[in-house]
Amino acid sequence: xxxxxxxxxxxxxxxxxxxxxxxxxxxxxxxxxxxxxxxxxxxxxxxxxxxxxxxxxxxxxxxxxxxxxxxxxxxxxx
Ligand SMILES: [Zn+2]
Numbered sequence: 001x002x003x004x005x006x007x008x009x010x011x012x013x014x015x016x017x018x019x020x021x022x023x024x025x026x027x028x029x030x031x032x033x034x035x036x037x038x039x040x041x042x043x044x045x046x047x048x049x050x051x052x053x054x055x056x057x058x059x060x061x062x063x064x065x066x067x068x069x070x071x072x073x074x075x076x077x078x
Contacts (some may be wrong), residue, residue: 005012005055008064012054020048024071027051031067036060039067 019027029052031043038058046052055065 004064008055009053012069016051019069019071022071023073023075026072028070028072029054029067030070035066038064042067045072 016027026045028045028048031039031040036059036067038056039054039061042052042054042056054067054069055061057068059065
């Protein structure tokens with residue numbers, strides 16, 4: 001599954017770049033409830049400098065990691 005994983009990694013990276021170039025101030029990793037422990041462990045909001053890769057190291061999701069990046073738009077706060 002090496003091909004699938006590197007494709008997934010490239011896609012995630014592209015999505016992350018898009019978020020970085022938008023209005024987001026941080027990025028959140030969203031993980032489905034049926035994801036593997038390695039994926040569940042990286043769920044949360046991150047500074048751009050600290051964002052882990054998707055799929056994370058040690059991912060054992062059967063169909064590949066379904067974790068994904070989402071923008072955090074806290075600039076629209078009060
Ligand atoms: Zn996983």
